Amino acid sequence: MEADEDHHDFFIMGATLAIARVMIMDLSRVIPRGKLRSHFYESDIQDILEVPITGFSDKDDIIWSRESSGLFTIKSAYHLALSTQDIPSSSSTVTSRKFWNKNWHSKAPPKIKHFMWRVVSDTIPVASTLFAKHIIDSPLYSFCKNSPETVHHALLGCSRLRKAWKSLRFVDHYHKYKHLDIIDFLLCSFEALDKNYLSILFCFLWALWNQRNNYIHRNTVVHAADIFDWSVNYFFQYLDAQQNIQPYSVAAQAPSRVSNGASGSSLQVYIDAAIDVRGQKHSYGIVVAGDSGFVKAGVVKPCIGGIPAIIAEAKAIYHAIQWVQLLHLPMDVLKTNCKTIVDKLNSCNWNASPLDDILVGIKNLLSFSLNLKVEHVYRDSNQLAHWVAKLGLGLDINELVCNGSLSSL
Template identity: 25%
Template sequence: MRLPTGIINDLYRLSARKELRGLGFRDLSIFNNALLAKQWWRLIHFPNTLAAKVLKHCYFPDSSIVQVSDCSYGSFLWKSFVWGKELLDAGSRWCIADGSSVSIYHDRWLPRPISFKVQSPPVLDIFAKVGCLKLSSGAWNEDLIHASFEPDEASLILNLPCSLSPSPDAVLWYFDKLGSYTVKSGYHFGCERILKPSTSGLNLVESWWKALWPLKVPGKVKLLIWRGCHNWLPCKGVLSRQGFSGDQICSVCHSRPESPMHALWGCHSLKSIRSMCGFTKGIKCGDDTQFIDFMMECRSRLSFDNFELLCIVIWRIWYRRNDLVHNHGSLRVEEVVLWSLTFLSDFQRANSVPSDKVANMGVEKLKWKPPGKGLFKINTDAAINGSLGRVGIGIIIRDSAGHVMASSSQSLRSVLSPQSAEAVAILRGLQLARDSGL
């Protein structure tokens, strides 16, 4: 049965990320795609499994799985795997070791999404491998690289860490720190490809939703704000547009149509509440104002504490409105702000770490400890000088008595990320230990 368009649109909104007005529910199509991409990843990295051998015999007997290009035939299972391959290809690139397996101009190997490919006009042989850009020592041939690529791409290549030992090239997943594909990272990447905002207006909305969900208020309060921003509150104006019979006039003030903005803040009966919440003075809150615009303006102007209090007050206003309309309640508007102050204080106190525990959390002082008898400890550090385009590395190796067995300081012509620089320092430390016979 084909689902109605309205239901499909509602499901689409719910599956959008929280930063984009959604609730973060999984999009089943993208999640399915991410799961199948994981299967293709396993076929690449575990070629000796029974499943990989069977598929190779059937579909690519004379090549490797990374060279598969014609995928228009085969069983439903194979076509499903190929669908996952499309997602994996979009977010993966080659990790260069010896460079013998990677084509300079045809393969994806530069750390630059989304293409990951070389954009400079071909100067070298069109079928040349990345290995020809390296010296016999394994380091990059800087003169050749500067002569063959545009300056920005030459810088990207020279910043790639060099593998100084012979090892095969490997495929890595760019959107994971460890380079390993996970369904979670694949799903988020798939969502980014479809839902990523492209205008400054959407970026502003995204920043608003990012500010809403981390608030230290109950989930029911955040959900009410979310519904109000979507015009999904069952107030008279919204119900009338959905085809319900009856007028749109507010049941509290009996003077204006009841929109989410009117019911939650703009109603004439809430004038004393607006006066008590003086921090919202000067923020437009007329009936022609959209509730999401009002909340975004409040978030940009108010302090974090005042904005959290405002959210609690709005939730209590909605509670008072429903009590008046459905139960003929008598909650006075003056009590709303006082109740909200007490409620917010109690909630945050109940969800915070006791002050006595915080005071007793001592910070352990770091002190170097020698390794066990017969062992050696390698300590490394890296520092980056972005203006000079260099990375400094320091290495020291000591025995169980604290005696220095070897040490080294190196300066590399590269601009790496802090994580990559520390990783290179550790690698150089291990190489120093090996060369020292330890």
């Protein structure tokens, strides 16, 4: 497969694929980094070590990592092209990341957050944009009919909107920054306003846009001085409605395979994983404990490769099942604190992704042990396996099997 060297969105890229595959199959057993350096550039080594290895042989797949489905589509190409534009995005500068964090974590209703995203992305259908695309005959703003309708003019600059802005409790903020473009105006608002006022500002801007739409399409408007009060009421009604929604309760859900601590066997198997991003390695911890909590056996497995945490968790479960089956241990439950994996195993909703590839392998292994299942436990109940997994990050690259108490390590 040939690909542009500047793109790293596929998990294996470029002409190194064939050689890397031969070496990468043996990575968990393990290939010294020096051997990799003798064949690849350092940038290629980083990419190789980030490829998740399932541990079982299967055909190679090309996976687009920016989509949860793993597939490259027209939509994928659109988002890739959009990401190169000079607008704030979740993957651009520190300022932009701060911008989007403020927007998406505000208290405003979701549709208003989406509206603010469209404002900043310059994708709301203002007259100047529609005129440039030959959709309408005039670029002038429908309210004043004096100036072209841009995002700034429609929300900040039009003289017809000044009465609405004057009714704001933070009108001084508007007068101070109204000359800025909409993005800089919002950035200044993030610094000057608290979380509630910022959300009210978002609701107010959305109300101004609704005022414009109602005037064009229905020929009706709200008095300018009432728009701010309407925005405040709308915001607090939304907060009240959110408080009346019943909180999510795990106890109210079907028990499925979420653990309640009971098992048909007196032995309990706990699993966890740990990663070292800087050291480009990860580790699995598997602990077998009796009812009293005394450790009967365990495995610490350090591995080379800087993989995502959830993939490390899935690989830990995969190797734990292999280990239990190899030793014919008398148990029917494996416990992990990664509920996402347990839910995906129960749903069997697979995509083309490295995680789902490992989960399919887990399901295949479970088919050989019909009574064996994977259950969720809370992190507090899985501290020993977590400690063992972190212990593995400090070991040499080999496997340590232990019996009895792990404290002697």
